Amino acid sequence: MVFCNSCGKPISEDEYGTEADGSKTWEFCIDCYQNSEFTEPDITCEEMVTRQTLMMMEKNPRLAEQQATGITAFFIPSLSRWRPKEDFENEF
Secondary structure, X not given: OEEOOOOOOEEOHHHEEEOOOOOEEEEEEOOXXXXXXXXXXXXXXXXXXXXXXXXXXXXXXXXXHHHHHHHHHHHHHHOOOOOOHHHHHHOO
């Protein structure tokens, strides 16, 4: 399963973001990335954690807020959009 490296949601082939030439990128979903640009370039990692926590709780009403926050606060910052650039470059 592929996850968006911005919001963390699982993405299928028809949900991939796009590059400027219209080709798909495996790294980001279409909600976060279109035409080689982030759809919300000014959103912070903390704002994304809050947004995804609320979405997770909406989809799983029995999930406690503390548990949802713990999951997203751990997962979202590990995604390539939010890691310091030097960390990402050192991976390869």
